[in-house]
Amino acid sequence: MRYQQLFWDFDGTLVNTYPGMVTAFHQALEDTGVNDFEIDDLAIYQAMRQHSLGTALQRFAAEFSVDRGRLQQLYRHHAAPQLTTAAPFAGVGALLRTVQDQGGRNFVLTHRDNGALDRLSALGLSGFFSGAVTAADDYPRKPDPTSLRALMQRYAVEPATAIMIGDRNLDVQAGHRAGMAGALFDPEHLIVDESQPEVRVTQMAELKAWLLATD
DSSP states (O other): OOOSEEEEETBTTTEEOHHHHHHHHHHHHHHTTOOGGGOOHHHHHHHHHHTOHHHHHHHHHHHTTOOHHHHHHHHHHHHHHHGGGOEEOTTHHHHHHHHHHTTOEEEEEOSSOTHHHHHHHHTTOGGGEEEEEOGGGOOOOTTSOHHHHHHHHHTTOOGGGEEEEESSHHHHHHHHHTTSEEEEEOTTSOOOOOSOOSEEESSHHHHHHHHHOOO
């Protein structure tokens, strides 16, 4: 394989959590008094995908003149149960297994709490991971590379053998700042490439083929 140590983002990369996140955000806005017909789910999704949840909170709190802190609290309340139905992207399990079969290792790096690890376990995927960083570790958020560097040190990973895989520029940027390669997973071509990833794919099968290519 091109890289033996794969570091994975959780939301929008391993597991398609965005539908549930948008639903939770919509419900939170309604709870603050925003009328349903005023809420644009596509705009919420694009803000989350192209930037971050924080950007979406800031933008729509300002747009609807609601308190950002209250909106965030309501969002978290609605988002927790949504995670229990989030499904992995097609091909994720096969690629994780291939990495192991080829003698490589998978790691997960997420801004979520340990609920992300619980979801991976429920999906039968936790056994494919050698280590993880979650919000409980209290590292700076990506694109800060501190969490990646901590994982590399903990598991004796050489940066040249590693790649960070995520669905946003900040994932790739974190990888590059940690000295490793970066892969951008962009199934809907929504991301303006500002991070110069080593590879950009729309399906996990594409990433698998690229990692296994010998040329």
